[in-house]
Amino acid sequence: MNRIFSGIQPTAKMHIGNYLGAVRHWVRLQDSFDAIFCVVDLHALTQPQDPAELRQATRELAATLMAAGINPERSILFAQSSVAAHSELAWLFSCVAPLGWLNRMTQFKEKAGKKREQAMLGLYSYPVLMAADILAYLATHVPVGEDQKQHLELTREIAGSFNHRYGVEMFPLPEPQILGSATRVMSLRDGSAKMSKSDASDYSRINMTDDADTIAQKFRKAKTDPEPLPSEPDGLEGRPEAANLVTIFAALSDISTADVLTRFGGAQFSTFKSELADLAASSLAPIAGELRRLLDDPDYVDGVLRDGAARARGIADPVIARTQEIMGIHRV
Numbered sequence: 001m002n003r004i005f006s007g008i009q010p011t012a013k014m015h016i017g018n019y020l021g022a023v024r025h026w027v028r029l030q031d032s033f034d035a036i037f038c039v040v041d042l043h044a045l046t047q048p049q050d051p052a053e054l055r056q057a058t059r060e061l062a063a064t065l066m067a068a069g070i071n072p073e074r075s076i077l078f079a080q081s082s083v084a085a086h087s088e089l090a091w092l093f094s095c096v097a098p099l100g101w102l103n104r105m106t107q108f109k110e111k112a113g114k115k116r117e118q119a120m121l122g123l124y125s126y127p128v129l130m131a132a133d134i135l136a137y138l139a140t141h142v143p144v145g146e147d148q149k150q151h152l153e154l155t156r157e158i159a160g161s162f163n164h165r166y167g168v169e170m171f172p173l174p175e176p177q178i179l180g181s182a183t184r185v186m187s188l189r190d191g192s193a194k195m196s197k198s199d200a201s202d203y204s205r206i207n208m209t210d211d212a213d214t215i216a217q218k219f220r221k222a223k224t225d226p227e228p229l230p231s232e233p234d235g236l237e238g239r240p241e242a243a244n245l246v247t248i249f250a251a252l253s254d255i256s257t258a259d260v261l262t263r264f265g266g267a268q269f270s271t272f273k274s275e276l277a278d279l280a281a282s283s284l285a286p287i288a289g290e291l292r293r294l295l296d297d298p299d300y301v302d303g304v305l306r307d308g309a310a311r312a313r314g315i316a317d318p319v320i321a322r323t324q325e326i327m328g329i330h331r332v
């Protein structure tokens with residue numbers, strides 16, 4: 001049976017990069033897969049968090065996923081911390097994952113920077129918890145943006161090495177699904193940096209809850225170059241900011257970048273940016289409206305998370321029991 005699992009961190013508001021690179025595909029995939037989506041609050045703890053804000057962000061992100069189209073009757077939606085199996089399996093995997101594999105992880109190097117000695121152990125072992133998230137459900141497919149590719153390779157290595165070491169066929173080697181054209185949406189201020197929740201400037205990203213005026217202002221201020229738009233995709237070569245805006249337009253309107261350029265080739269950025277802002281505002285407004293409605297009913301959102309956690313435990317707990325048995329844990 002094919003099963004998808006994916007996760008998103010409640011570190012700040014969800015942005016259009018998360019939506020176009022991942023969440024929009026989750027919504028589509030829930031029709032054809034057994035689907036499990038997780039707000040990964042334990043992963044958020046790898047960076048300093050205000051406790052009250054983290055709690056609120058977890059509920060709000062769950063509501064945002066529902067507003068974007070995740071249907072909790074069809075899919076399982078829950079918070080990572082509410083299913084103990086994630087932490088348990090992470091420990092078991094940390095006893096089969098060599099340091100050498102973790103030393104290769106570029107995200108740790110980027111996030112720890114020069115302060116490696118002060119970085120927390122959790123930041124270092126982050127990818128092991130991610131492998132546990134996925135494999136606790138024996139998920140076969142993982143829809144993510146491009147930045148998660150290396151972590152998924154590690155997940156496959158951990159699954160393969162566990163199976164090999166114990167001579168079992170316990171864990172599938174999950175396939176990354178990096179879908180669509182907006183697999184790496186870039187910052188609006190710097191075409192060489194990924195759009196990210198942790199960027200200090202809010203002008204670097206479009207948040208799912210930004211209103212039409214804010215969206216228009218952010219696109220107006222977005223970095224571009226002095227040339228008009230090219231009429232063919234080849235003309236975007238060496239123009240990362242232009243390429244990014246065209247990619248966002250194409251993804252939001254579900255057409256190819258070639259089609260965007262057929263329409264806007266030769267246009268000035270001022271014209272294109274204002275059309276892009278209108279498109280983004282009209283795509284995001286219904287989601288923001290539904291989010292407001294859901295946040296007026298926090299008990300409903302918490303109920304969805306509670307129910308999701310119970311269903312998730314029903315799948316993950318037997319996987320933990322079987323893994324412990326294979327590894328020689330004496331279960332009484």
Ligand code: TYM
Pocket residue numbers: 005006007008009010017018019020021022023040043129130133134142143144145146147148182183184185186194195196
């Ligand atoms: P996170 O919270 O950073 O991002 C959630 C999803 O959004 C994608 N994404 C992007 N896609 C395109 N352009 C961007 N600028 C952009 N920024 C983010 C991410 O690739 C991701 O799919 N480690 C994960 C969360 C996680 C997870 C998992 C994912 C924890 N356990 C198990 C899959 C399976 C993360 O920090 O995602």
